[in-house]
Amino acid sequence: MAQRICVTGAGGQAGRAVVRELLEHGYEVAAVDITGTRDNGILRADLTDYGQAAEALRGADAVVHLANIPAPGLATPAVTFNSNITMNFNVFQAAAGLGLSRVVWASSETTLGLPFDVPPRYAPVDEEHYPVPTTTYALSKVATETIAGQMAQWSGIPFVALRFSNVMSPGDYQRFPSFWPDPSERKWNLWGYIDERDAAAACRLALEAPAEAVAGSPAFIIAAADTVMNRPSAQLLAEVFPGVPLTRDVGEFGTLLAIDRARDVLGFQPRHSWRDHVPAESDAEMRRPG
Numbered sequence: 001m002a003q004r005i006c007v008t009g010a011g012g013q014a015g016r017a018v019v020r021e022l023l024e025h026g027y028e029v030a031a032v033d034i035t036g037t038r039d040n041g042i043l044r045a046d047l048t049d050y051g052q053a054a055e056a057l058r059g060a061d062a063v064v065h066l067a068n069i070p071a072p073g074l075a076t077p078a079v080t081f082n083s084n085i086t087m088n089f090n091v092f093q094a095a096a097g098l099g100l101s102r103v104v105w106a107s108s109e110t111t112l113g114l115p116f117d118v119p120p121r122y123a124p125v126d127e128e129h130y131p132v133p134t135t136t137y138a139l140s141k142v143a144t145e146t147i148a149g150q151m152a153q154w155s156g157i158p159f160v161a162l163r164f165s166n167v168m169s170p171g172d173y174q175r176f177p178s179f180w181p182d183p184s185e186r187k188w189n190l191w192g193y194i195d196e197r198d199a200a201a202a203c204r205l206a207l208e209a210p211a212e213a214v215a216g217s218p219a220f221i222i223a224a225a226d227t228v229m230n231r232p233s234a235q236l237l238a239e240v241f242p243g244v245p246l247t248r249d250v251g252e253f254g255t256l257l258a259i260d261r262a263r264d265v266l267g268f269q270p271r272h273s274w275r276d277h278v279p280a281e282s283d284a285e286m287r288r289p290g
C-alpha cells in the first residue's frame with residue numbers, strides 16, 4: 001500500500017514541488033496549509049494550534065513539514081520566532097504522539113551565519129559551521145533543530161532537518177544575469193541556491209533513506225551543485241571574502257555551501273541548474289564589440 005505523507009505548507013513554493021514529486025513517485029499525499037482552496041485539495045489548518053496540527057497529521061505514515069514564516073523580515077521578529085517555534089513544536093509533538101515513522105522538515109541555510117556580515121570561518125561552509133543564527137528567523141530554525149534532537153531521542157523517530165539554500169523556480173532564472181555585475185549582491189548566502197525540484201527530491205530522499213542512515217536528528221545542507229554566478233567560485237571568495245580559507249578544490253563554479261553529506265547519506269544529486277535555462281554569458285557581454 002502506498003505510504004501516506006502529510007505535507008505541511010503544501011500551498012507554498014517548496015510545498016507545491018514536494019506534493020508533485022511525491023505523487024509522481026507513487027505516494028499518497030495529505031496536503032495541509034493555512035491557506036487553500038477546495039480545488040487544490042489542501043486541508044486548511046493553522047498549525048500554531050496543537051489540535052489542528054494533531055488532526056492534520058492523523059492517518060499519515062510520515063510528515064514533510066515545510067509550513068513556516070519562510071524568511072526574516074516578512075513578519076516582526078517576535079512573530080516570526082513565536083509562530084515558527086509553535087508550529088514546529090506542534091507538528092513534532094503530534095508526529096511523535098501519533099507514532100509516525102519519520103519527520104522531514106525544512107531548516108535553513110540561515111542557521112550557518114547568513115548574511116555573512118561576519119565572514120564565514122572557512123568555505124565551503126558545511127554542516128559544522130553551525131549554529132550561527134543572526135535573525136529570529138534563523139534562531140527559530142536553530143531552536144527547532146535542538147527540539148528535534150530531543151524529540152528524536154524520546155520517540156526513536158528520525159527527525160531529518162534539511163537546511164535549504166534559497167529556493168528558486170525555473171522562472172526565477174531569468175533574473176540571474178542581474179546578479180553578475182556586482183559580486184557582493186549575493187554574498188549573503190555565498191551565492192547559493194536550490195532549484196525547487198531538487199529541494200523536493202531531497203525531501204523524498206530523506207523520507208526514503210534507510211532508518212539507520214538518518215537515526216536521531218541529522219541535518220543536511222541542500223543546495224545546487226553550482227553558484228548563481230558566472231565567474232569561478234574561488235575567485236568570488238577571494239574577491240569578496242579575502243582571508244577566508246577555501247578548504248578544498250570546489251571546481252570552477254562549484255557550490256560554496258557543501259552538499260557532500262547530503263550526497264553521501266541521502267544520495268542527493270542536484271539535477272537542475274540555472275545554466276540549463278539561461279546562457280552563462282550576459283547579453284551585454286555577447287553584444288560587446290570585439
Ligand SMILES: NC(=O)c1ccc[n+]([C@@H]2O[C@H](COP(=O)([O-])OP(=O)(O)OC[C@H]3O[C@@H](n4cnc5c(N)ncnc54)[C@H](O)[C@@H]3O)[C@@H](O)[C@H]2O)c1
Nearest residue numbers: 009011012013014034046047066067068070106164166167
Ligand atoms: N524559500 C526559501 O528560499 C527557503 C530557504 C530555506 C528554508 N526555507 C524553508 O522552507 C519552507 C518552505 O518555504 P517556502 O519558500 O515554500 O515558503 P512559502 O511561504 O512559499 O510556503 C510556506 C507555506 O506555509 C504556510 N503557513 C504559514 N503559516 C502557517 C500556519 N500557521 N499553519 C499552516 N500553514 C502555514 C503558508 O501559507 C505557505 O503556503 C519554510 O519552512 C522555510 O522556512 C525556505
